[in-house]
Amino acid sequence: MSTVIAFIIIFGALVFFHELGHFIFAKRAGILCREFAIGMGPKVFSHKKGETLYTIRLLPIGGYVRMAGEDAEAVDIKPGYRIGLLSSPDGKVEKIILNNKDKYPDARIVEVEHADLDRTLVIKGYPEDEEETLRAFLVNPDAVTIENGVENQIAPYNRQFGSKTLWQRTLAIFAGPMMNFVLAFFIFLILALVQGVPSNEPKLGKITPDGAALQAGLKEGDVVQSISGSEISSWTDVVEVVRKNPEKEVNFIVERDGKEREILVTPQAREAEGEKIGIIGVYSPVEKSPLRALSYGFEETVFWTKEIFVMLGKLVTGQFSINMLSGPVGIYVSTDTVAKSGVYYLMKWAAILSINLGIMNLLPFPALDGGRLMFFAVEALRGKPVDKQKEGMVHFIGFALLMLLMLVVTWNDIQRFFL
Numbered sequence: 047m048s049t050v051i052a053f054i055i056i057f058g059a060l061v062f063f064h065e066l067g068h069f070i071f072a073k074r075a076g077i078l079c080r081e082f083a084i085g086m087g088p089k090v091f092s093h094k095k096g097e098t099l100y101t102i103r104l105l106p107i108g109g110y111v112r113m114a115g116e117d118a119e120a121v122d123i124k125p126g127y128r129i130g131l132l133s134s135p136d137g138k139v140e141k142i143i144l145n146n147k148d149k150y151p152d153a154r155i156v157e158v159e160h161a162d163l164d165r166t167l168v169i170k171g172y173p174e175d176e177e178e179t180l181r182a183f184l185v186n187p188d189a190v191t192i193e194n195g196v197e198n199q200i201a202p203y204n205r206q207f208g209s210k211t212l213w214q215r216t217l218a219i220f221a222g223p224m225m226n227f228v229l230a231f232f233i234f235l236i237l238a239l240v241q242g243v244p245s246n247e248p249k250l251g252k253i254t255p256d257g258a259a260l261q262a263g264l265k266e267g268d269v270v271q272s273i274s275g276s277e278i279s280s281w282t283d284v285v286e287v288v289r290k291n292p293e294k295e296v297n298f299i300v301e302r303d304g305k306e307r308e309i310l311v312t313p314q315a316r317e318a319e320g321e322k323i324g325i326i327g328v329y330s331p332v333e334k335s336p337l338r339a340l341s342y343g344f345e346e347t348v349f350w351t352k353e354i355f356v357m358l359g360k361l362v363t364g365q366f367s368i369n370m371l372s373g374p375v376g377i378y379v380s381t382d383t384v385a386k387s388g389v390y391y392l393m394k395w396a397a398i399l400s401i402n403l404g405i406m407n408l409l410p411f412p413a414l415d416g417g418r419l420m421f422f423a424v425e426a427l428r429g430k431p432v433d434k435q436k437e438g439m440v441h442f443i444g445f446a447l448l449m450l451l452m453l454v455v456t457w458n459d460i461q462r463f464f465l
Contacts, residue, residue: 049382054106056381056396057374058084060226060403061109067225068111068218069098075214078114078205085109097199106374107452113218115206121191121198123161123169130155131169131183138186139169142200144193156183163189163200208431212422219418226404227347233397234346237390238339242332248278249331250300257327262311264328268300281330288313292324350401358405375459412444 061084072079078097085103092101103109123129123144130143130153142163143150156171159180163169167185172178187205190197203209207218248270253260270278273287274296287296292315300307313324377399384395408416418441425431 049378049385052385052392053378053381056392056399057106057377059229059396060400061085063225063229063400064222064403064407065109065111067221067223067228068113071214071218071221072111072113072207075210075218076205077207077210077218078199078201079111080114080199081110081112083110083112113207114201115203115208121161121163121200123158123163125158125160127158127161128155129158129169129171133183134186138184138189140186140189141197142169142185142189142191144191146195149195150192156181163191163202165203167202208434212426216419216422219415219422222415223404223407226400226407227351230350230397230400230404231343231347233393233400235339235343237393237397238342239334239336241390242334243338243342245331245333246280246282247331247333248280248284250284251329251331254327254329257325258311258314259326259328262298262326263309264298264300264311264326265302268298268302268307270298270300271306272299273297284328288326289323292316292322294324346397347401350398351405354402354405375456375463379459379463411448412440413442413448414444417441417444 065082065084069079069082080097081099081101083101083103085105086107086109087103087105090102090104092099094100121142121144123142127144128147130141130147130150131139132141132143132150132153134140141150141153143153147153147155155174156169157174158169158171160170161168163185167187169183169185170180171183173181185200187202188199190199192198207215210218250259250264250266250268250270253264253266270284272278273284274291276283276287278284278287291313293312295310295312298309298311300309311326313326315322316325317323381392381395384391407414408419410416410420421432421437431437
């Protein structure tokens with residue numbers, strides 16, 4: 047059960063911060079955000095606050111922010127339609143009832159001659175209580191349509207995604223992956239503040255209770271000066287000498303409380319990468335400093351970003367294997383393994399996954415954020431946007447291919463781990 051909870055928390059956090067990036071910059075640009083969703087598929091939970099419906103959905107395969115104008119937006123109110131209008135005291139229409147008008151006895155019934163809820167925000171029609179009189183009704187920019195009892199806020203053109211500048215649209219899309227890198231940085235920062243930053247000083251860190259170091263009498267904080275005659279100037283030197291001497295007694299010269307001590311230690315043997323190495327059960331020393339923690343957060347984020355790009359490079363060089371990809375099942379299994387090592391390892395795993403999610407979304411593939419940014423780049427070069435129908439078709443095909451890949455990867459994960 048703990049693994050399930052850990053998986054839900056990690057998945058939820060990664061998707062939440064990704065979508066939060068889209069949401070914040072879309073709102074800053076004045077775009078109407080209809081829904082903020084974690085997960086895909088049927089709704090498990092929903093809550094409406096302000097203009098936005100916040101939902102948690104059943105399938106843990108992503109999330110989305112549904113911005114006005116990304117889909118067909120205009121309400122199709124054709125001439126001849128009979129609709130009900132509820133207006134505010136200033137005379138502007140606040141609610142447009144499309145059906146079941148008998149449930150709204152105070153609504154003014156109008157036969158539509160012309161309706162524009164996109165730009166002019168005007169409905170022209172013939173009220174039932176005024177025969178042969180054509181009236182124009184101004185519509186409030188925040189008005190809602192009501193169909194089958196469900197309210198849906200209209201989105202004038204200036205609230206739609208497509209009405210914004212190329213820079214505003216680019217920021218709204220790029221902000222999602224960007225937030226994944228920001229999240230990773232803060233996780234590494236928190237780990238550094240709590241645990242300390244690994245240091246390369248020739249000093250002993252935490253001593254394990256079952257290691258050779260404790261049995262021999264070494265203590266945390268001992269400064270290593272030499273080992274069996276080899277001068278030691280860094281933690282790397284300590285590790286190198288110990289690794290080369292499995293089950294061989296070595297002579298540690300350490301400084302403790304201002305005094306020099308000589309301690310004999312026999313490193314235990316362990317198999318690693320097909321060879322026998324020595325270990326003594328000592329962690330590296332750590333440094334606790336807010337400034338060092340800041341730099342460590344940045345360094346770790348850059349390091350893992352490079353590592354993931356190296357793996358992606360194998361796609362180009364032909365060293366790719368489908369086992370290098372993991373879907374929800376593979377990530378769950380890996381999370382289970384990491385969770386057994388403790389909460390700090392789990393936090394680091396979450397940071398790495400966050401970077402991975404950010405990079406994957408920036409790939410120039412249709413349906414991903416990177417694919418949309420690619421279309422923006424084409425728009426910048428052409429001086430005009432790509433035809434919406436053509437772009438939509440490309441993204442639809444890309445999404446279908448991604449879902450197919452997800453199914454293949456998930457089935458491969460099931461075969462690897464459970465069959």
